[in-house]
Amino acid sequence: MDYDVIIVGGGPAGASAAIAAGRAGLSALVLEKAGRGRDKFCAGGVSYATRSRLAEMGAKEVEEAFEAEIDGYIVALPDGRALVGSLGSRVGATVRRSVFDAKLAEVAEALGAEVRWGSRAVAAEARGGSVEVRTADGQLLRGRYLIVATGAGDPLPERLGFPSWRRTDLGHCWGSEVPYDGSGLLARWRERYGVSPVLLLFGFMRYGYFWAFPKRAHLNLGVGTSLLESARGAHRRIFADCLSAAERAGLLEGVAARVDRSWLVPLRPRGWSPRNPRGVTWSAEKRALLVGDAAGLWVYYHHAYLLPEMFIAVVPGVVVGATLGAKVALRVKASIVKYAVMGVMLVSGIQLIIRGISSLI
Numbered sequence: 001m002d003y004d005v006i007i008v009g010g011g012p013a014g015a016s017a018a019i020a021a022g023r024a025g026l027s028a029l030v031l032e033k034a035g036r037g038r039d040k041f042c043a044g045g046v047s048y049a050t051r052s053r054l055a056e057m058g059a060k061e062v063e064e065a066f067e068a069e070i071d072g073y074i075v076a077l078p079d080g081r082a083l084v085g086s087l088g089s090r091v092g093a094t095v096r097r098s099v100f101d102a103k104l105a106e107v108a109e110a111l112g113a114e115v116r117w118g119s120r121a122v123a124a125e126a127r128g129g130s131v132e133v134r135t136a137d138g139q140l141l142r143g144r145y146l147i148v149a150t151g152a153g154d155p156l157p158e159r160l161g162f163p164s165w166r167r168t169d170l171g172h173c174w175g176s177e178v179p180y181d182g183s184g185l186l187a188r189w190r191e192r193y194g195v196s197p198v199l200l201l202f203g204f205m206r207y208g209y210f211w212a213f214p215k216r217a218h219l220n221l222g223v224g225t226s227l228l229e230s231a232r233g234a235h236r237r238i239f240a241d242c243l244s245a246a247e248r249a250g251l252l253e254g255v256a257a258r259v260d261r262s263w264l265v266p267l268r269p270r271g272w273s274p275r276n277p278r279g280v281t282w283s284a285e286k287r288a289l290l291v292g293d294a295a296g297l298w299v300y301y302h303h304a305y306l307l308p309e310m311f312i313a314v315v316p317g318v319v320v321g322a323t324l325g326a327k328v329a330l331r332v333k334a335s336i337v338k339y340a341v342m343g344v345m346l347v348s349g350i351q352l353i354i355r356g357i358s359s360l361i
């Protein structure tokens with residue numbers, strides 16, 4: 001056997017699984033198709049909950065990647081009205097994903113995980129008591145278990161036989177991350193509102209919102225909605241409308257940005273069913289678990305400071321690593337069932353919070 005666990009994907013879910021596996025004394029291999037320092041389109045909000053979880057899992061040094069501390073939010077409407085809120089002592093942060101993800105992977109490496117950058121897994125199959133993973137450059141690797149942390153867009157889960165997304169299961173985000181004096185903007189907002197916030201604009205589309213997340217020397221701007229909604233088009237118009245509304249309201253100034261990137265996200269926009277969009281996210285026969293976005297645990301209406309997605313990517317990784325560590329010598333089914341139960345508890349808890357929040361709005 002080459003490794004106790006092979007993890008496909010080196011984003012927050014994969015790296016945190018590798019960290020937890022390393023702490024549990026397991027040999028872990030992470031296959032990441034991109035190079036070290038790869039970027040991902042993401043507002044980059046790290047909530048207080050994620051921050052605490054990162055510290056608990058022994059990855060506090062990733063705070064070196066924090067660009068700005070965030071302790072509030074501005075929610076603005078098309079008519080210019082704005083609600084300003086404070087997060088009190090539950091201070092979060094913003095990060096640039098190229099830096100944050102690289103730092104998480106560094107922690108995993110320090111704990112003994114092997115990270116292979118530029119290595120894409122194209123197929124995987126359980127054989128007897130192990131899983132064989134084939135890479136695009138023809139290598140065949142063997143592990144006891146497989147963790148699939150490929151994000152929302154890779155076909156590996158389907159190739160393994162997991163259900164594919166339906167169009168209604170996916171959301172779509174578009175926008176940009178532009179050079180900008182984010183620290184200066186936060187200082188101005190702090191002077192005006194008494195908090196260092198992120199900005200959210202609601203009411204410009206049926207589902208979804210526009211955001212502006214300041215980093216130290218960048219500003220991340222984007223719009224997120226359901227895939228069905230975005231298929232109606234008008235991306236660029238909605239983005240431009242939101243940006244000019246923010247400028248009219250005096251919330252932003254001098255932002256030269258246009259849509260230059262987009263990304264799919266798993267989501268369940270209607271019904272708030274606790275059922276995961278994938279339906280099935282683990283398999284004892286395949287000796288495989290899906291985590292993070294690949295498992296569809298991204299939650300719509302997050303917001304990062306209430307329902308952080310990277311938290312959802314990080315926590316299952318930790319649970320998986322810890323559970324595999326405890327159970328590695330035992331039957332895989334037991335560990336997978338335990339993981340599933342914990343995952344359901346996590347998701348159900350989040351569903352309850354969402355219901356609570358939506359009844360307040």
Ligand SMILES: Cc1cc2nc3c(=O)[nH]c(=O)nc-3n(C[C@H](O)[C@H](O)[C@H](O)COP(=O)(O)OP(=O)(O)OC[C@H]3O[C@@H](n4cnc5c(N)ncnc54)[C@H](O)[C@@H]3O)c2cc1C
Pocket residue numbers: 008009010011012013014031032033034038040041042043044045046047119120121122149150151152154156173174222263264265291292293294298304308309310311313
């Ligand atoms: C526009 C946008 C804004 C967001 N804003 C926030 C926010 O403010 N706060 C927050 O907490 N979350 C936010 N999210 C969500 C957050 O980005 C994701 O939940 C998080 O990145 C999920 O982590 P992950 O590790 O599951 O997947 P990813 O970060 O997508 O990582 C998957 C990795 O797997 C690699 N990979 C894929 N397939 C293969 C393969 N076959 N072989 C090898 N490697 C492979 C990819 O290269 C990638 O590095 C946002 C998402 C979007 C799209």
